[in-house]
Amino acid sequence: MTLSVGVVGAGWMATDYHVPGFDSHPETRVVAFAEASDDRRATVAAELSLPGYPDAAAMLAAHDLDIVSVCTPPSTHEDIFVAAVEDGCHVLCEKPLATDAATARRMADAADEAGVVTQVGYLHRYYGNYQRAMDIVSNTLLGDVVEVTVAHHSTPPTQGWYYDQSVSGGGVVRDLFPHSLDVLLDLFGQPTVESASVQSRGGRAVEDLGRATLSFDGPTATVSASWTQTEGVSRVLVVGTEGWLELSPERLEGDVHGRPFAFEHGDLPMVDIGLADLYPASDEDPHRARIHDFADHAAAGDRATTAPASRGVAVAEIIDAVYEQADAGGNR
Amino acid sequence: MRVLVTGATGFVGLNLLAAMGEDHEPVALVRPGSTTARLPDGVETVEGDLDSLGGALDGVDAVVHLAAAVYAESAMAATNVAGTERLLDAAAEAGIDHFVFLSTIGAHPHVESDPDSAYQRSKVAAEELLFEADHPFDVAAVYPTYILGPRDYRLTRYEHVRPVAANRLLVPPLYTYDEYNVVHVEDVVGTVRHCLDGNPGRHLVTGPNLTTRQVLGTIADATDGQCHILPVPYSVMRWGIKPAIDLLAKVGVSPVGGAAFTERGDYGTVPPALTERAPVAQRSWQSALTDTVAWYREVGIL
Numbered sequence: 001m002t003l004s005v006g007v008v009g010a011g012w013m014a015t016d017y018h019v020p021g022f023d024s025h026p027e028t029r030v031v032a033f034a035e036a037s038d039d040r041r042a043t044v045a046a047e048l049s050l051p052g053y054p055d056a057a058a059m060l061a062a063h064d065l066d067i068v069s070v071c072t073p074p075s076t077h078e079d080i081f082v083a084a085v086e087d088g089c090h091v092l093c094e095k096p097l098a099t100d101a102a103t104a105r106r107m108a109d110a111a112d113e114a115g116v117v118t119q120v121g122y123l124h125r126y127y128g129n130y131q132r133a134m135d136i137v138s139n140t141l142l143g144d145v146v147e148v149t150v151a152h153h154s155t156p157p158t159q160g161w162y163y164d165q166s167v168s169g170g171g172v173v174r175d176l177f178p179h180s181l182d183v184l185l186d187l188f189g190q191p192t193v194e195s196a197s198v199q200s201r202g203g204r205a206v207e208d209l210g211r212a213t214l215s216f217d218g219p220t221a222t223v224s225a226s227w228t229q230t231e232g233v234s235r236v237l238v239v240g241t242e243g244w245l246e247l248s249p250e251r252l253e254g255d256v257h258g259r260p261f262a263f264e265h266g267d268l269p270m271v272d273i274g275l276a277d278l279y280p281a282s283d284e285d286p287h288r289a290r291i292h293d294f295a296d297h298a299a300a301g302d303r304a305t306t307a308p309a310s311r312g313v314a315v316a317e318i319i320d321a322v323y324e325q326a327d328a329g330g331n332r
Numbered sequence: 333m334r335v336l337v338t339g340a341t342g343f344v345g346l347n348l349l350a351a352m353g354e355d356h357e358p359v360a361l362v363r364p365g366s367t368t369a370r371l372p373d374g375v376e377t378v379e380g381d382l383d384s385l386g387g388a389l390d391g392v393d394a395v396v397h398l399a400a401a402v403y404a405e406s407a408m409a410a411t412n413v414a415g416t417e418r419l420l421d422a423a424a425e426a427g428i429d430h431f432v433f434l435s436t437i438g439a440h441p442h443v444e445s446d447p448d449s450a451y452q453r454s455k456v457a458a459e460e461l462l463f464e465a466d467h468p469f470d471v472a473a474v475y476p477t478y479i480l481g482p483r484d485y486r487l488t489r490y491e492h493v494r495p496v497a498a499n500r501l502l503v504p505p506l507y508t509y510d511e512y513n514v515v516h517v518e519d520v521v522g523t524v525r526h527c528l529d530g531n532p533g534r535h536l537v538t539g540p541n542l543t544t545r546q547v548l549g550t551i552a553d554a555t556d557g558q559c560h561i562l563p564v565p566y567s568v569m570r571w572g573i574k575p576a577i578d579l580l581a582k583v584g585v586s587p588v589g590g591a592a593f594t595e596r597g598d599y600g601t602v603p604p605a606l607t608e609r610a611p612v613a614q615r616s617w618q619s620a621l622t623d624t625v626a627w628y629r630e631v632g633i634l
């Protein structure tokens with residue numbers, strides 16, 4: 001049986017990733033979408049030959065949907081998410097799940113009540129290198145992990161709502177920390193926020209630079225993110241008692257007991273003669289991977305996705321604490 | 333029977349702990365800085381090392397001595413010889429019944445040892461401590477060749493596997509003309525347990541002697557089978573490839589000369605009369621390799 005999908009919010013995330021993601025999965029098809037802007041709705045309806053509705057409620061009323069995919073700005077997530085789960089739909093919701101932890105908790109409770117499958121759209125773990133790194137770390141190849149350093153810096157977002165606190169729930173911390181926090185929570189459990197600072201370097205209404213030190217049971221992690229780059233960079237360094245690894249989305253390398261390893265896009269080389277190596281061309285598509293993974297879980301009715309709404313709550317709690325710490329310490 | 337296991341956090345130790353049943357109740361000796369995350373759930377541990385055993389032997393009936401400096405040359409005399417001596421003394425004092433030592437093939441009296449290897453010298457020296465003194469307990473020693481299998485957390489065998497998995501075509505000098513004698517870690521573990529069941533004395537654990545092609549070919553099949561091992565006669569290597577690499581080194585393209593590539597490595601081979609010996613039913617040498625590959629894949633390193 002094919003599951004019918006309705007997508008809410010027809011921005012680039014929906015048209016470039018969610019619609020092709022669900023349509024390329026054998027068990028899901030997008031049958032409708034909702035979009036508030038009349039112009040955009042008309043364009044997308046013509047482009048995708050799909051019925052478009054002005055809001056999620058109208059779409060839910062008109063179709064018997066199995067899945068709702070939420071691609072709207074954060075402050076709108078709660079109403080759409082709750083309406084969808086109450087309608088018995090499984091929900092894939094873009095990150096951040098909500099603008100604060102209290103809202104996220106109400107959403108997670110509604111999903112539990114309805115017993116539906118949920119996933120928050122964290123992306124990092126769907127890169128081949130992250131999958132490898134998570135396997136290597138969780139299988140204790142690095143020994144006991146002592147320290148994790150995450151740097152995730154990007155170009156400023158182009159849409160205006162990112163800079164409107166009431167819509168976005170914050171700046172770069174709310175926007176980019178979730179991808180990393182999802183992975184850290186998975187590997188090391190719940191942390192406490194030791195210290196944090198946020199700044200607005202570009203005169204923006206929300207912070208465009210944020211740093212936090214988190215202490216987990218075991219390692220200490222520092223996470224930093226910014227929106228100030230012309231060309232983004234994303235790196236993770238993990239140091240354990242018996243080895244280390246460093247990764248970007250492209251390359252992963254490390255060492256265990258003096259024995260080196262390296263991957264690109266999660267793959268071994270095709271040729272490695274020591275002086276030079278050659279990796280296979282990568283067709284890695286983490287967006288498609290996360291949507292397919294969610295679709296698999298929805299089709300199986302399996303609520304244990306990589307990041308159910310409860311993960312979104314844990315992430316929001318850390319981000320709330322980061323803002324509190326930054327305010328309390330006068331680091332804003 | 334309570335059994336103190338030294339080296340419990342190492343490759344053989346973790347495999348032994350995973351296999352020990354009700355009749356042998358392990359107590360793992362764990363050095364203060366070592367991770368306990370890899371030990372089986374609920375296993376009893378005692379902190380200490382060979383320099384400071386403390387009360388590690390209190391209430392134990394047997395000792396399996398696996399701890400050794402295998403790669404760090406500077407620690408070999410202190411750990412492998414003096415450490416073993418201290419443990420034997422402590423075992424006598426504690427009144428244990430069985431002492432099982434994990435030696436190495438080169439230290440067996442019927443196998444020629446390599447005098448240039450500090451590791452083998454240390455294991456030969458331990459031999460005297462074990463068998464040329466009177467002990468108030470049974471002494472057994474196990475002599476394995478080149479051990480492979482799961483739980484190689486230190487990636488000691490990765491160097492044999494990665495080049496195969498990371499190349500579509502393997503030609504010299506990407507491989508060298510080595511000889512191997514490979515055994516499965518499960519058979520070493522089985523032999524240790526056999527010793528604990530009251531079988532003192534010396535026990536070989538050996539497989540057949542193998543060539544590079546046999547070993548790499550099996551690894552190639554166990555990875556995704558995409559690597560082709562190109563057989564190049566040794567003479568071509570010796571008189572063609574080596575001089576070519578020497579030349580490349582001379583003009584600065586290759587960081588090393590060709591000499592290393594003509595060396596023939598020996599990983600545990602034994603005289604023909606001593607092949608395929610063990611006091612327990614043995615797994616195939618192929619399974620030792622394929623289980624290693626499967627484990628590397630399982631933990632994400634392949």
Ligand SMILES: NC(=O)c1ccc[n+]([C@@H]2O[C@H](COP(=O)([O-])OP(=O)(O)OC[C@H]3O[C@@H](n4cnc5c(N)ncnc54)[C@H](OP(=O)(O)O)[C@@H]3O)[C@@H](O)[C@H]2O)c1
Nearest residue numbers: 339340341342343344363366381382398399400434436479
């Ligand atoms: N692997 C082979 O192919 C092979 C072949 C023949 C014989 N053997 C013998 O088999 C035994 C186990 O080898 P393996 O491959 O399992 O080695 P391994 O993985 O290197 O483990 C060595 C173990 O010894 C411990 N250790 C080292 N120094 C110590 C000290 N001063 N005090 C207490 N513990 C100490 C290590 O503890 P940490 O975890 O704290 O470092 C670790 O548990 C060794 O005796 C080795 O000579 C191995």
